[in-house]
Amino acid sequence: MAARLREITPAALASAALVALVLGTLAAVAIRAGGLTGLRATDLAAIRFTLWQAALSALISCVLAIPVARALHRRRFPGRGALISLLGAPFILPVIVAVFGLIAVFGRRGLVNAMLAPLGIEPITIYGAQGVIIAHVFFNLPLATRMILHGWQAIPAERFRLAATLGFGPSEVTRHLERPMLRSVLPGAFLAIFLVCLTSFAVALTLGGGPRATTVELAIYQAFRFDFDMGRAASLALVQVAISVTALLIAARVTMPASFGAGHDRTTRPIPQLAGGAGRTSLDALAIVLAAAFLLAPIGAVFARGLPALPELPAMIWPATLTSLVIALASTLVTLIIALPLALAATRHRWAEIAAMLPMTASALVMGTGAFLIARPFINPTSLALPMVLLTNAALSIPFATRILMPEIRTLQSDYDRLAASLGMRGIARLRLLTLPRLARPLGFSAGLAAAFSMGDLGVITLFSDGQTRTLPLALFQLMGSYRMDQAAGAATLLLSLTFALFWALDRAGHHADSR
Amino acid sequence: MKTHLMLAGALSLIATMAAAEDKPVLTVYAPDYFTSEWGPGPAIEKGFEAICDCDLKFVAGDVLPRILLEGDKTQADIAIGLNTDVTAKARATGLFAPHNEDTSDLTMPVKWDDPIFLPFDWSELAFIYDKTKLQNPPKSFEELLDAPKDAYKIVIEDPRSSIAGLSLLLWVKDIYGDKAEAAWEKMAPKVLTVTPGWSEAYGMFTDGEADMVMSYVTSPAYHIMAEEDDSKVAAIFPEGHYFSPELVAQLKTSKHPELAQKFLDYVLSPDFQGMIATANWSFPAKLPHAQLPEVFQTLPMPDKTLYLGEDEAEKLRGPALEEWQRAFAK
Structure with a gap:
């Protein structure tokens, strides 16, 4: 009993911290407002639009990710590893940077319309609900692809070899190996993307084309900033949490564990016989090329636009860059320290999973304001600036880190629990010899995401700002706000390059640490 | 010799730091864009510190929401960069004090008689x-x-x-x-x-x-x-x-009311007004047309102001x- 208790203590502590951060701050806002306020008709319209676009974005991202992930799993070509890393880039881009990249490709004066015009094809427009969906798919297709690809890689090579021995063709492989894997991975991927899109703010505003594309997060912003109606903001935030938790429970019900059993972890080279003939090869090639074009063109556009301005960046950009890097690495550490125990517990305890997902459901604005209200009576909030930035940045990545770790932990536990128990391997020894080495890949990926998210974060909690420290994204915004659009583009190129380099280094480190 | 110089430098640095600490601190809440080196913040800080014998400290962020949350415990002595869209709410809090400035000779197309919120550019x-x-x-x-x-x-x-x-x-x-x-x-x-x-x-x-x-x-x-x-x-x-004017106001709860008032005086001074046009790309609230930068003098302007x-x-x-x-x- 004492051992069981010791086992879940870290997860319980981490959960308590997240519950306090998300629900405690919401309660603080509601109490300060003197209770919750009723919603308006426009709020209900915002809730409807938010649900609709989030579900559609998640669905399209998942459906498109399957052929891309399958192609990447089945094929080997030079630069494959680099391409997989690069395809992850959109997910980690700061929103404003990505939106400008999308406009450069799909906008009125964008690449696509420039190519369509000579063909006499009517120009396409990105502004409207379609723009919100395109942007969300752009952001989240990489996440879905990575999650599904991890699922594929988690199928032991022995199963594929057995399939080859039994003379399976591609369709049998699909039925016996791939479909069960997808059943276990897809609900999680759908849920993660649904939740990301649920709290979307700037994307919907810039590409939505007008007030029809109003999301709940914007309604919260309006309630705070223009109406100072904290009761309504709290009500809306509560609705957001309720929707997310409901989605979480539904996803948990439809997820089927795929139990392939343990393998020997050798060779991941695809077996030619299972990969199909020339027809399938060209389909796979098409999937990879289309995905690469869709995901990389906007990034290339941002990069190229800012490149000439790099040498003209003002000197203050460098301290801001350093601040951003330090914050990113520190909050990566915080993320892993909180996410690992949660993920280890989450495969057995539903509460740990829900706690890990909570930050995703939170409104950043409500979280920041609530924390400010709680801290103020005791301490000058400015002195909390750094811990708050670390905690909120980490909170943004914890749901992803947990999601990424969970499937592999499930496999780890079902495959090695009995062996580890019979060897009496527990506690730190188990963590060091079994858990950490087996989880090196998802840990590296999670660390990469956490660092990247933190790099691109604008510091939503401006209430804690001391007015002195400045991050790279804030510097970018200040440049834009004072007409310096070229220098801002240069800062965007710098931000993009550094964010990606951090992500790539940590992700690769995870791969190298895993001998498989 | 070199080490002596370094030591002397370090000592004088410490001395100035200590002196800075003794000086009263005027805390000014301002929007994010304000305090960047391309915003008007740095010039204002330099200009005011030259005459006030004080330390002007900007706190950048969402000005009014923060003051509303802090209530009468706010650290702010001055709130700058407010817009007319929020003044009704700001006024209702009763947190702001009158500016005590003469607004009869402002150089704006609109007559200004608000006793609390003072325009510094428009x-x-x-x-x-x-x-x-x-x-x-x-x-x-x-x-x-x-x-x-x-x-x-x-x-x-x-x-x-x-x-x-x-x-x-x-x-x-x-x-x-x-x-x-x-x-x-x-x-x-x-x-x-x-x-x-x-x-x-x-x-x-x-x-x-x-x-x-x-x-x-x-x-x-x-x-x-x-x-x-x-x-x-x-x-x-x-x-x-x-x-569209941009406004500044002092807080009733300021611990340095004289300093805050001095800052408001400074806002309407020729020094501040002379640099705000190119620091914030807008018209100064109190500067004769002939003293504006040439480009501003010749900007096409509407005949009618709403x-x-x-x-x-x-x-x-x-x-x-x-x-x-x-x-x-x-």
């Missing part, structure tokens, strides 16, 4: 376009509304998240009154998109994605003076343009927002 809303690219710019608001839907694409800011967007809402309401919703319905097909803030909108315009952007009559001055580019111009409408007072703006905001949302929903 501009007027305008649609900005590139004259080398747009052949048929609108010559009036009416013409803009009546233009065919593919005549030009405009990017505007969201009135729910941006001051510029809210001012545009009031501008349309002021001109068209009961017919504002119909005006928005005419404008909607020409609106490329609605952005969360001014920066995104202006970036889309300078990138060439939009033909026109909702900005200020003073925007072209930046391009002329900083980039030697005179292609960006404001469309001037005979219906009149909406007035401005709804604070009470009326507060009253019209809700209904105007609903009209705007309905017009775009069609």
Whole structure:
């Protein structure tokens, strides 16, 4: 009993911290407002639009990710590893940077319309609900692809070899190996993307084309900033949490564990016989090329636009860059320290999973304001600036880190629990010899995401700002706000390059640490 | 010798730091853009510290929301960079003290008699376009509304998240009154998109994605003076343009009321007023026309200035927002 208790203590502590951060701050806002306020008709319209676009974005991202992930799993070509890393880039881009990249490709004066015009094809427009969906798919297709690809890689090579021995063709492989894997991975991927899109703010505003594309997060912003109606903001935030938790429970019900059993972890080279003939090869090639074009063109556009301005960046950009890097690495550490125990517990305890997902459901604005209200009576909030930035940045990545770790932990536990128990391997020894080495890949990926998210974060909690420290994204915004659009583009190129380099280094480190 | 010099340098540094600590600190809450080195913050800090024997400290962020949350325990002595859209709410808190300045001789197109909120610069809303690219710019608001839907694409800011967007809402309401919703319905097909803030909108315009952007009559001055580019111009409408001042106020709870008052005096001084035009790309609130930078003296200006007072703006905001949302929903 004492051992069981010791086992879940870290997860319980981490959960308590997240519950306090998300629900405690919401309660603080509601109490300060003197209770919750009723919603308006426009709020209900915002809730409807938010649900609709989030579900559609998640669905399209998942459906498109399957052929891309399958192609990447089945094929080997030079630069494959680099391409997989690069395809992850959109997910980690700061929103404003990505939106400008999308406009450069799909906008009125964008690449696509420039190519369509000579063909006499009517120009396409990105502004409207379609723009919100395109942007969300752009952001989240990489996440879905990575999650599904991890699922594929988690199928032991022995199963594929057995399939080859039994003379399976591609369709049998699909039925016996791939479909069960997808059943276990897809609900999680759908849920993660649904939740990301649920709290979307700037994307919907810039590409939505007008007030029809109003999301709940914007309604919260309006309630705070223009109406100072904290009761309504709290009500809306509560609705957001309720929707997310409901989605979480539904996803948990439809997820089927795929139990392939343990393998020997050798060779991941695809077996030619299972990969199909020339027809399938060209389909796979098409999937990879289309995905690469869709995901990389906007990034290339941002990069190229800012490149000439790099040498003209003002000197203050460098301290801001350093601040951003330090914050990113520190909050990566915080993320892993909180996410690992949660993920280890989450495969057995539903509460740990829900706690890990909570930050995703939170409104950043409500979280920041609530924390400010709680801290103020005791301490000058400015002195909390750094811990708050670390905690909120980490909170943004914890749901992803947990999601990424969970499937592999499930496999780890079902495959090695009995062996580890019979060897009496527990506690730190188990963590060091079994858990950490087996989880090196998802840990590296999670660390990469956490660092990247933190790099691109604008510091939503401006209430804690001391007015002195400045991050790279804030510097970018200040440049834009004072007409310096070229220098801002240069800062965007710098931000993009550094964010990606951090992500790539940590992700690769995870791969190298895993001998498989 | 070298080490001695270093030691002397270090000591004098410590001495100045200690002196700085002894000085009273004037805390000024300001918006984010204000405190960057391209904003007016650094020049204001330098100018005021030269005369006040104090340490001016900016705290950047969401000025009014923060003060509202902090209530009478706020650290702020001064709040700067407020806009008229929030003054009604700010006034209602009773947290702000009178500015005690003479506003009878301000150089603004609007008479100012607010005892609490003091304007330090102003501009007027305008649609900005590139004259080398747009052949048929609108010559009036009416013409803009009546233009065919593919005549030009405009990017505007969201009135729910941006001051510029809210001012545009009031501008349309002021001109068209009961017919504002119909005006928005005419404008909607020409609106490329609605952005969360001014920066995104202006970036889309300078990138060439939009033909026109909702900005200020003073925007072209930046391009002329900083980039030697005179292609960006404001469309001037005979219906009149909406007035947009930026405000400063002192807090009742200030621990250094004399210093705060001195700062307000400084705001209207020739020193501050002389540098604000190019520091913030807008007209100073109190500077004779002849003393303005040359580019500002020759900027095309509307003949008529429109401005709804604070009470009326507060009253019209809700209904105007609903009209705007309905017009775009069609």
